[in-house]
Amino acid sequence: MVQAFLVGVLPYLPLYGGRSMLRRLNNCRHRSKGPPMDPLSQVISHLRPHDCVAAGLDAGGAWSIRFQRHAGLKCNAVLKxxxxxxxxxxxxIGLDEGDCVILPHGRSFVMSAERLRHGRDAETVYTPVSHGGTAMLGGGGDFFMIGSRFMVSGLPADRLLRTLPPVMHIRAGPERAFLQWALDGIASELRAPRIGGAVSIAHLSHLVLVQALRHYLSGPGVPGTGWLAALADGRLRIAIGAIHDDPARDWSVAELGALAGLSRxxxxxxxxxxxxxSPMAYLAQWRMCLAADQLAQGSQPVARIGQVVGYASESAFAAAFKRVTGQTPRQYRRASKALPV
Known part of the structure; x- marks a missing residue:
């Protein structure tokens, strides 16, 4: 029971400042006989979400808002x-009550009561509202939405964002009860601001991202190619999970194919x-994601980090790291010190 609990909470620990705890629990998990984390959880556990802002929108009548290009991820959910x-x-895209959308690439967009491509600039609507407040448009009463925006940093975040489509639409449904719970929690904080509301909204917004990715992956809208599409493929998911669970192993294409039940x-x-x-290129990329996280977050020697991810010498690791990232490990570590933890 304890192992099942740890596996269940591991993806969320970094969201609550538990990165060091995550590393300790990960070490314990690898020494135990319990099931490994799935690939999506492993990627999410290395994200570094920060600078979350959230606000509500209470609109009425023939309203329309245009949002300019933005940094980070935006998540909007229709509650009424x-x-x-x-x-x-x-x-x-038509959004109904209970629907949620994630916009990961910063493209401009318009939300409106009618099918419009223009609208009032969002800054004029939201500027009077502080983080955790609710903007009013057209007298309100007909429509209520919660929106959040937060940044993610680090090499795993960059790799994940590249695989996501410009719009991720998650429709309402009874199987999305946990996602709805998180959205309702944000709405409650927006409607009745209380002490501690800002940090509560930030944590709930991160949970919304996790749940939205999970439901999107299990839905019909996953693209035919890309990392998310591979995770939706039962055979490839097994092989990717094996790579993620033991990245230092000297994997061969034949071994991974056997795990997937396919010929080499x-x-x-x-x-x-x-x-x-290719499988070997993906293995190298995942190793570098893990190494980049260690370089940014810890103080272990470069050679030791290289050994942990499967390289016998520091020079081999440094060459592989530069080939994937364009920087040496030491250059990456120095540049990462300026990023939020």
Whole structure:
């Protein structure tokens, strides 16, 4: 029971400042016989979400708002009424009560009561509202939405964002009870501000991201190629999970193919088509993601970090790291010191 509890909470510990605890629990987990973390949890556990801001929108009548290009991820959820979402370069999407959307690439977009591509500038609507407040438009009463924006940093975050589509639409449904609970919690904080509200909203927003990614991955809208598509493929997910659980192992394509229940050739072809990289290239990328996190967060010697992710010498590790990231390990460590933890 204890192991099951730890596996369940591990993805959320970094969101609450428990990164050192996460590392200790990860070490314990690898020494135990319990199940490993799944690939999505492992990636999320290395994200460094920060600078979260959130606000509500209470709108009425024929309202329309245009949001300019933005940094970070935006997440909007409709708690009352319906609206249209038009993201730059995408077809209009109708949002119903309970729907949630994540916009990971910073494109401009319009949200409106009607199917419009123009609207009032969002800054004029939200500027009078502080973090945790609610903006009013058109007298309110017809529509209520909560929106949050936060940054993620680090190499794993960069790799994850590249795989996401410009719009992730998660429809309402009874199987999304936990996601709805988190959204309702944010709405409650926005409607009745209380002490500690800012940190509560930030943590709930991070949980919304985790749950939205989970539901998006299990839904019908996952793209046919890319990392998320590979995780939706039951056979490839097994192989990717093995890579993530033991990145230092000297994996061969044949071994990974056997785990996936495929021949070496069939597995290599399927993996490259779905992921967009060969199995060995993906292994190298994941090793560098883990190494980058250690370089940014810890003070271990570069050679030791290289050994942990599967390289016998510091020079081999440094060459591989620069090949993937464009920087030496020491350059990356220095640059990362300026980033939020």
């Amino acid at each position: 009424g319906q609206c249209w979402l038009v993201v730059e370069g995408c077809d209009p 050739t069939a597995f290599a072809t399927r993996f490259a088509q779905m992921v967009g990289a």
